[in-house]
Amino acid sequence: MSHLDPPTNNSNDEDDDDDEIPILFDLDSNTNHNNNTTPQPINTSPSQQHSSTLPAVPVTILTGFLGSGKTTLLRNILTSKQHHKRIAVIENEFGGGEISSDLMKQAGMAGRDDDDDGRNKFLSVETMIATDGTDGSNLMDLIELSNGCVCCTVKDSLVATLEKLLSKRSDLDYIIIEASGMADPGPVASIFWLDEALESRLRLDGIVALVDAKNILFQLEFTSSVQGVEGERDGTGFHGDEAARQIAFADRIIVNKIDLLESSTQLEQSDTGTGTTIQHVLDAITCINPTAPILTTTYSTMENLNWVLDTECFNPERVQEVEATYDQLVHGQCKHIQCGGCTSQQYCGLCNNTDNRSHFPSHHHTSAISTIALFNIGSVDLHRLNSWLASILWPNQDEMESVLRARLERQQQLEENTEVHVRKEVTSNAQGSGTQQYIYRIKGILSVVHSSISEASTWEEKEADYIICPETRLDRRRYIVQAVNDLWDVTPASDQLCWKDGDTRCCKVVVIGKWLDEETLAREFEECFCTA
Template identity: 30%
Template sequence: MNDYRIPVTVLTGFLGSCKTTLLNRILTEEHGRRIAVIENEYGEVGIDDALVYNSEEEVFEMNNGCICCTVRGDLIRILGTLLRRRETFDRIIIETTGLADPAPVAQTFFFDDELRSALRLDAIVTLVDARHILEHLDDARPEGVENEALEQVAFADRIVLNKTDLVTPTELERVRRRLLSINAMVEILPATRADADLGRILDVGAFDLDRVLESEPGFLMDLEHEHDATVTSVGIERRGVVDGDRLQVWLTDLLRERGVDLFRSKGILDVDALPRPYVFQGVHMLLDAEDGRPWPEGQERLNRLVFIGRNLDRAELEAGFDACLARVVA
């Protein structure tokens, strides 16, 4: 009750678990909190900025790298900038890329004296895709290469077990037991479209350093970690109008043939005959599409796509999408 430091929530979870969906719920619900958001995307083309709803909150983007390693210094600099204007917000939410290990992110709040005195790590909230989590947990990795999905579950203070509508009750119980076998003390919140009770996620004071040190004695050691080098990101940006029929055929074939290795796909496209952006998001072979927010007036309608997966062929993906363009705008 006497801790006046700013609470920080780390929102993590493997690719396609709906972290941005939960973030949008937090930003749009009437809860009276003033929130600063730090977003991290993996890849050279950013998509999530257009998927986050307009709000009064400040949103800082960190692209082209993973927050737990290559752009960790950027996180420290952004947090330092925020502290110089701390009267404009009450709390901070950090949304990590789906390939992030949350441990190095959490370490940030204990290594730096300024951050430790001004910020309090409130909770690590991990979203889990009930349909796909077991295959990600069982994904064999080379020696010394971390399984990020496993680390995200292990370090969670709260798990939002999402997409429960896509599995049977038996499958859901199997997933729940597996999660508890990794993290026996975690609170699991079932959800369908990330519709968990925000009161169980924000300002819960759930992060316990002593508990973490008990299970991970080397937590405060700044150890190097290695990602799976076969998992890469391919970003595509193109001007032009997309032929909707060609797009559907291409995406259908792509997901059918490469869906096992395609962890995440998403795009914001200018499709012919559609007045608003065509937004698609895929996880392995599952694809969901909807109308996006209206195109900003006076700004170029740029097609943006991102694919994250194993052994991706950039030239093949670019050629496949280029064939979907009905006409190119100079």
């Protein structure tokens, strides 16, 4: 069993010039495949040049903070029979989505052997999740832009990718760009009018922001520049308004995950009365962006996808206006320009308060937020994995607290400088947890072993097909693990992602968070694997 360490990707690394043009995958022939779900790259033929007589291809930018529901919406679009669009998708990962490794190739996760530079390239977790369950009828191409945010480190790659896509394909009806959960949509939108070549061939249809109703107030607070000033003072980095800027630039806003909100009645009846209602969320959003239409959804589901596609709602002047508003906020005091004047009782999502406080310079990603990718050959024990997830995402549960307390005591005995080590040892997703590790997002693809025969036989009874090997208790299905803040699930992917004979079983998990303790996470992840 081995743990590979891809370089940690700090998104404020603006000098990072890992900007090579990403691979194009041909999905025409193999998205509806039972044998191999891995899209194969195709060569750009000079004869397939885009004709300038064709109408401009509309582009939608999907934005929204980590885990807000962008990929869920994308999958709804790609599996919908409502439209018959031939869509190309550009996926942007915040980082850590790509591991070059022979082991991943062995494990059947390779996109193709080599790219133009002769380096191995592999499909990301994000791409596997986004295309799982799609039959390929709407999806023409899928392009990965990994290793940085589309708004900064890989912005040039986006332009090159769009140009290459247009020259390669004349049959596209639509392009969807799924920005990373940390991306600022402003700079992404600007390429559509700053790049002359693209301007005539593409039309930015709209910026659609997904908002995680359960977590948005917390995300606004924790990515705010006011917090950032404090962060910089204690030498731990600063934040960059990501969550607020995604809302501010949006032409349409989808408030997703309303199933996780408390109703006003529940709130009145609850002991604490500290939950978030839809009204709190709407107040915060309209404070930041008072003009964009808002739709509330669960699992990004809407009656009519025309609410997000072919809307023609993009307005470049508004983008410039938002930039200008931000500039005023940066260079002066917050006058609630964007929200038109909050009363002192209102929560201002943009400035986080009603005080006149100076703000930190516009867009920077916090240096404290990073992505790490954990990769191991082998299969995880489902029970152990769930316990590990509980320990890092729910540290305040009673049981976990006692475990952690025991670990702390042990640690205190071992270490002279208890203060520093204790803080490092406690993994905490408690809101407002200072400089302790905070995990925003986990996503991954797993090979799973069931720890008990009874668990295995339950599955066997449920499914007509043979799914779990009675001897090894290995599950034939790939599993997808997803976590957003304190909620997680581990579910089987569709049949098209099943492990095949000859595949090397492996697990890849991407963790995005603040002040991540990579060494401990890697060790604990490895402990979830079956050794037999």
